[in-house]
Amino acid sequence: xxxxxxxxxxxxxxxxxxxxxxxxxxxxxxxxxxxxxxxxxxxxxxxxxxxxxxxxxxxxxxxxxxxxxxxxxxxxxxxxxxxxxxxxxxxxxxxxxxxxxxxxxxxxxxxxxxxxxxxxxxxxxxxxxxxxxxxxxxxxxxxxxxxxxxxxxxxxxxxxxxxxxxxxxxxxxxxxxxxxxxxxxxxxxxxxxxxxxxxxxxxxxxxxxxxxxxxxxxxxxxxx
Amino acid sequence: xxxxxxxxxxxxxxxxxxxxxxxxxxxxxxxxxxxxxxxxxxxxxxxxxxxxxxxxxxxxxxxxxxxxxxxxxxxxxxxxxxxxxxxxxxxxxxxxxxxxxxxxxxxxxxxxxxxxxxxxxxxxxxxxxxxxxxxxxxxxxxxxxxxxxxxxxxxxxxxxxxxxxxxxxxxxxxxxxxxxxxxxxxxxxxxxxxxxxxxxxxxxxxxxxxxxxxxxxxxxxxxx
Numbered sequence: 193x194x195x196x197x198x199x200x201x202x203x204x205x206x207x208x209x210x211x212x213x214x215x216x217x218x219x220x221x222x223x224x225x226x227x228x229x230x231x232x233x234x235x236x237x238x239x240x241x242x243x244x245x246x247x248x249x250x251x252x253x254x255x256x257x258x259x260x261x262x263x264x265x266x267x268x269x270x271x272x273x274x275x276x277x278x279x280x281x282x283x284x285x286x287x288x289x290x291x292x293x294x295x296x297x298x299x300x301x302x303x304x305x306x307x308x309x310x311x312x313x314x315x316x317x318x319x320x321x322x323x324x325x326x327x328x329x330x331x332x333x334x335x336x337x338x339x340x341x342x343x344x345x346x347x348x349x350x351x352x353x354x355x356x357x358x359x360x361x362x363x364x365x366x367x368x369x370x371x372x373x374x375x376x377x378x379x380x381x382x383x384x385x386x387x388x389x390x391x392x393x394x395x396x397x398x399x400x401x402x403x404x405x406x407x408x409x410x411x412x413x414x415x416x
Numbered sequence: 417x418x419x420x421x422x423x424x425x426x427x428x429x430x431x432x433x434x435x436x437x438x439x440x441x442x443x444x445x446x447x448x449x450x451x452x453x454x455x456x457x458x459x460x461x462x463x464x465x466x467x468x469x470x471x472x473x474x475x476x477x478x479x480x481x482x483x484x485x486x487x488x489x490x491x492x493x494x495x496x497x498x499x500x501x502x503x504x505x506x507x508x509x510x511x512x513x514x515x516x517x518x519x520x521x522x523x524x525x526x527x528x529x530x531x532x533x534x535x536x537x538x539x540x541x542x543x544x545x546x547x548x549x550x551x552x553x554x555x556x557x558x559x560x561x562x563x564x565x566x567x568x569x570x571x572x573x574x575x576x577x578x579x580x581x582x583x584x585x586x587x588x589x590x591x592x593x594x595x596x597x598x599x600x601x602x603x604x605x606x607x608x609x610x611x612x613x614x615x616x617x618x619x620x621x622x623x624x625x626x627x628x629x630x631x632x633x634x635x636x637x638x639x640x
Binding site (some may be wrong): 245254309312315316317320325326329330334348350351353354355357358360361362363366367369370371372373374375378381382385386387389390393394398400401403412 | 419447497509515533536537539540541546549550553554572573574577578579581582583585589591592593594595596597598599602605606609610611613614617618623624625
């Protein structure tokens with residue numbers, strides 16, 4: 193398997209090599225991810241489709257997550273953004289509030305809304321795209337969330353992580369896609385104050401049916 | 417404006433009249449809602465497009481919400497389902513837990529998943545469809561939720577209602593569209609226990625920034 197001297201878009205006049213290979217790799221990645229899903233597409237197969245050595249794919253992108261993020265034109269690498277957000281938290285402050293504020297800052301950065309809508313749209317249009325997005329989110333988002341959950345309450349870690357994901361996903365769709373008035377207009381600080389404690393609950397509280405049976409209508413610790 | 421003796425699909429051999437008019441009204445409604453949105457499409461204009469008297473539209477459908485639900489082939493009338501769910505709650509039990517359980521029962525009934533996906537897909541594909549869905553949800557879902565919120569904590573009612581909507585929307589997308597493993601596999605009772613208290617928080621607790629500043633990492637009433 194040899195790396196072609198010139199990539200497929202080398203006729204633009206610029207010196208190609210790396211950029212031509214990158215274009216070929218990203219095109220091959222889009223095809224492979226679309227056909228085989230996130231888990232099913234291997235770096236080896238993507239390299240073969242692109243006509244390059246797998247080592248070159250690793251050299252350029254380092255991991256399947258980074259390659260996927262580049263192919264889908266995501267403005268950030270999700271797991272790295274989550275890790276960075278968690279590391280920037282002040283000790284003693286609410287993890288959930290910090291997480292909501294960080295997510296909003298990220299989503300409101302350039303380019304995020306478009307790629308989020310594009311991914312959600314393709315997930316709704318094809319079963320395969322939904323599977324790809326789910327597998328990618330499981331690795332890149334639920335994985336890091338689950339390790340946070342392990343550090344807080346080790347019971348039912350992955351259920352906790354996916355509960356967090358439902359609230360964050362609903363916030364993103366409600367604020368950016370459907371535009372529910374008050375949620376679309378609220379400041380990041382207002383949303384962080386309202387939703388942060390919910391994220392803390394999912395990560396730390398007793399979320400069992402037994403706990404909810406002790407519900408007290410007017411609050412108090414037993415209602416959590 | 418006269419009602420046609422036969423609707424556009426009357427050549428099937430069945431006696432037409434009502435059923436022909438209904439077909440014409442639903443087709444006109446789909447066109448008008450798509451072109452003018454939920455708020456912009458009037459019963460009068462839909463009747464004109466269908467070539468029937470507005471009184472006939474009222475006779476068949478009663479309200480714009482019911483007409484929209486019929487045109488979009490929704491299996492239920494959202495505001496009626498919410499009201500019925502609230503009325504069936506046992507006194508003293510958690511409103512949120514009951515609401516989550518009722519929503520899951522509804523969503524898991526026949527036909528709901530398909531129409532939910534279809535609505536979300538069109539909202540992602542066109543700005544106009546997103547506006548239509550948002551306006552419809554504002555009237556049929558956020559409205560009833562807001563009156564619940566008024567009965568619980570009268571502060572910032574519509575913000576509370578839309579926070580509830582983000583969590584319920586995220587639950588629906590995570591469980592039925594993307595299929596986050598643990599959330600897709602959990603029983604309705606497990607989900608109601610985990611998420612119900614969150615809905616109670618959104619409807620009843622102090623959700624201000626001042627309240628969240630009193631956060632205690634290990635729970636307790638002040639964290640809410």
